[in-house]
Amino acid sequence: MPIRMDNVGIAVRDLDAAVAFFTDLGLEVVGRDTVQGEWTDTAVGLDGNHSDIAMLQTPDGHSRLELFHYRHPEPIETEPTRPNEIGMHRVAFEVDDIEASLAIAARHGCHPLRGIAEYDGIFRLTYLRGPSGIIVMFAQRIGG
Secondary structure, eight states: OOOOOOOEEEEOSOHHHHHHHHHHTTOEEEEEEEEESHHHHHHHTOTTOEEEEEEEEOTTSSOEEEEEEEEESOOOOOOOOOTTSSSOOOEEEEOSOHHHHHHHHHHTTOOBSSOOEEETTTEEEEEEEOGGGOEEEEEEETTO
16 A cells, blocks of 8 residues: 655644744645544544644645644643654755745744754755744755
8 A cells, every 4th residue: 555645743832923934935825724523532632622723835735734733732832842852853845045044934033053054065954943943954955
């Protein structure tokens, strides 16, 4: 049976701020909804699950992010993930212009963790802390 990755889901503190960040980077909103009921309790494994969701996709249509904000149960604040922690690590985007992408991120108060690095003459890379502490990686192909 073939398998295909559909999306990456990320819980966020402020759905509108996260949507604004990712749409400014070029992702497109393909849907928004509020979900609750027995089907969501069963699918997610949380009683009384009630959340607002937004589905975004890259302009090429190949990758999607599902952002969600829980109304119930109450969202749980955690320390921002560090790059070396086990679990969900980061979401990465290949960009045409890393400086332009960083300028967009800066308008949302999001800045690189350290700076821009070059990998083996192939990519310029940086990690930044996005909305709700999400680690976002930008990669710009060199000479591409």
